[in-house]
Amino acid sequence: MLLALSDRERHAYGIKKDLAARGDHREIGPGTLYRSMAQLIDAGLIAESDRRPAADLDDERRRYYRLTPFGRRVLIAEARRLEGLVDAARARKLITHPGRA
């Protein structure tokens, strides 16, 4: 979800679609989505955005979310951690090419 918000602000459905597009959470339920988002908000990783996209693209009722600076740092740290993990796996020849096990 942090990744979904890393390039731009999205509303919840946008996050959902982004998750589905990346293929790892094809059918995330609305409850799960919002609960997870509430947890992320509590943790200070994401926040509701004041800014809105251009009026013609905007749906009045939708809330947009953005990554907080702290969220961005956490996302980068997590990506680094995963990268390190992947590097370590590669060093042990568990995987050879990115994307193939």
Next chain:
Amino acid sequence: MRSVRVAETAFRWLMLAYPPAFRQAHGLALFELFRDDVRDACRRRGRFGVATAFTRACIDTLVNAPAARWLVIRRALIARLEPSRYRDPEPSRNGGPEPSHFAELWLGVGHDVRIAARNLRNAPTVTAIAIATLAVGVGTNLTIFSMVNAALLRPLAPHDPDRVVRVAGRTVTGRPARRFSYLDFRDLRARSTTLSDLAGVTLVAFVCETDDGTDQIIGEVTTGSYLSLLGVPIARGRTLTEIDDRAQSPPAVVISDHLWRRRFATRPDIVGQHVTLNRVGYTIVGVADDSFAGSFLGAPIDVWMPAAAAESSLDAHWRDDRTRQTLMVIGRLRPDRTAVQAQAELQVIAEALAREFRPELHPIVEVVPATLAWSDQRRLAGMFLSPLLGLVALVLVIACANVANLLLARILGRRRELAVRVALGATLWRLARLIAIEGVILSAAGGAAAVAVAAGTRTVFANITPLPTLTLRFDMRPDARVIGFALLATAATALALGGVGALHAIRTSMTPALSENGAGRLGGRSAARIRIALASLQIGASLMLLIGAALLVRSVRSAAAIDLGFDPRGVVALDVDGAGGRSPTERTAIFQNALRQLATVPGVEAAALATRAPLDTSTPLTRINAEHAVSTADDRSPAASFTVVSPRYFDAVKMPIVAGRSFTDDDAAARAAVAIVNETLARRLWPDGNPIGRRLWLEPHASSEACRIVGVSRNSRYVTLGEEGQGHVYLPFAQHPRTGMTVLVRSTIEPGRMMREVQSALSAADPHAIGFFPRTLTQHVGASLLPIRLATSLASVVAGFALALATVGLYGLVSFVVAERMREIALRIALGATPAQVWRLVVGFGLKLSAAGLAVGVPAALAGSRLLAGLLYGVSTTDPVVFALASGVAVAVALASSLLPASRAMRLDPIVVLKETA
């Protein structure tokens, strides 16, 4: 698309599973997400897609709703423990679930309860005193309320009491006629369609003989379905049925749990045992549960007997004579009928019965909800209990004031702690809550202890013994109403204590305590004002109690000095109620034989019969029409009480005849009907003429013929001790034979032996004639003083307790003020104030407090003492002596409780004090 709309509506409902805070923040978005989802699914896979999406959403909700709830609580927790999060530099606008008020409240309260409990534990003496004070305050209230409950509120029937009604009658003259003849009862029962059943019951005294002795008990003689109509639970054996109430059935009885314990030592094989009642053998078929005590308030019912088996204890014609009004009637309403409908129906039936059989009576039927007490019993009990309720409410006020003062003193002592809390960011509301919770905890503990207090006092009041042979039984065990009252009283206490404490905590914490040095100026002026107000309230309330108690004590003393109009000393009385299955003529002969035999006993001065001994609350009344009477202002025939007496009655009770003559043996059944009236009635009917020779008409239950007046008796007390100007009529026994009479014998013989003489004279005349409730006439008169005596002793104890509390409270306040003004006093001494001046300063403060108490208490007592009016004899509710004395005592108490602090103040060493507080 319809399926989409249905799914969307269903999802709105589903969303209710989420906590409100979560719904508020995300509900709309959540719903839109689902809507996008379901529309998408519909486009792609039609109805099937909608169903799948909805199912998925259901599972999703099921999993996430509880998690979201936890999230909300966790948020509140974090907000509480780390308030800095509230000041998040990047506050998310509606970004997360708001901490729900509920979670907030409850997390904080739990925390405060722990702190408050710890604080209370750290001051065990203060806590113990506070709890004990509250226990007595709430406990006395609980005791009196249990009495109110037992006497006024308890329903008659153990099972479904709302459907059970009492059927009562009224004569055309408006006189209550609660009893119906057996025939009337039978016809009402046969003709009524609104009541599913009716049952009749009457009170009968029995001589009970078992293997381990003989004594007198009271029982209910009932028609067959009585116990089952009321739904009386049976602890052992079976209930009584219609079959037991048939002439050919073997005589069976159900006994009370009480009798089973007392006379049968709880033997398990009680069912099938035999018991002899009024010399007839009965088989015990069951033991009633002790939750049921019969239909007569206070009567210690020990046996239930079917009417058919009780013929030898009732009079001979009770079943076939419509004038023998024997049975109290109760009924159970059909499920679809109301008491109003039943009353309308029974009224029609009663009118028909009156037309067919007894045109002269024409009763008016009333159907009333069946509480244990009748309306006039309730009025009497209310007269006795409402002032007591007022008194104990005052005790609670005093107890609360005392504990509140204690709490306030503690708050002052903890000023620094509170200030630190404020400095660390506790809000005033939090602080107030913390203190309030202490008050609530104390009240709860006090309330719990009060239940124990009430359990102890219950045994004292549950069994009142007006006569040596009669112990009344009131069911004072706590039921839902008593528990509810206890909770209410405790809650009120908690509110008062918590409120005062919280208010004060707020005020205290606003004074800059941290800058001070622990001592010095305490609490500010508002605190002092609250404490002074509380102390004045205490003195005022104690004063009210004192005045109440003093009025009652004076009343008891003046009641003892009331001129009864007869001389109870040296007279014994026995009731002969059991009619022994004899006809009235036979009864008359039996009574007369017994009297003749008694007259021959050496030492007996006079032996007589009367329907009631003098001064009996059950003395019946009748309306009167008189020949050549001066019509009264309200143009209604006056009412008078009446007694049927035998010729020597006026000698037996030493009641002088002031004009005309007494009854003689010549006033026989065959002669012209005669009567004697008292002075009051004579004066009222014929203010300016001679009453002798005039004629009187009474109601049929008193006399069916006109009576010619042959004498006037001196005024006396007839129904209650407090009555004034009661008119009374005496009728001769020979002309109005009754089956139940009281034997009165004046003698020089020791009462115990005299009672045995009366018993043996009765048995000699008829083996079934038994004298019940043997007592001296002095004891009989004393019984009518019982309520006021009880109220007096209770009020005295309570007033003493209140006074002690007020003394302690006042002492505490004066000592506190001395401590507070120590520096000022030391300065005064240093500047040359004499010890006497210092003493005057302190004692003057105490006296000012008591003056404030008087200013509150005297007007309140003037208003409140009217409640006591029903219990007072010969004392005005505003008796100046009582008010002066009580005020004097209150001032003396104030003086006494300031003496010790005053002497301490006098002995202050100014150098030491000024050095210490510099």
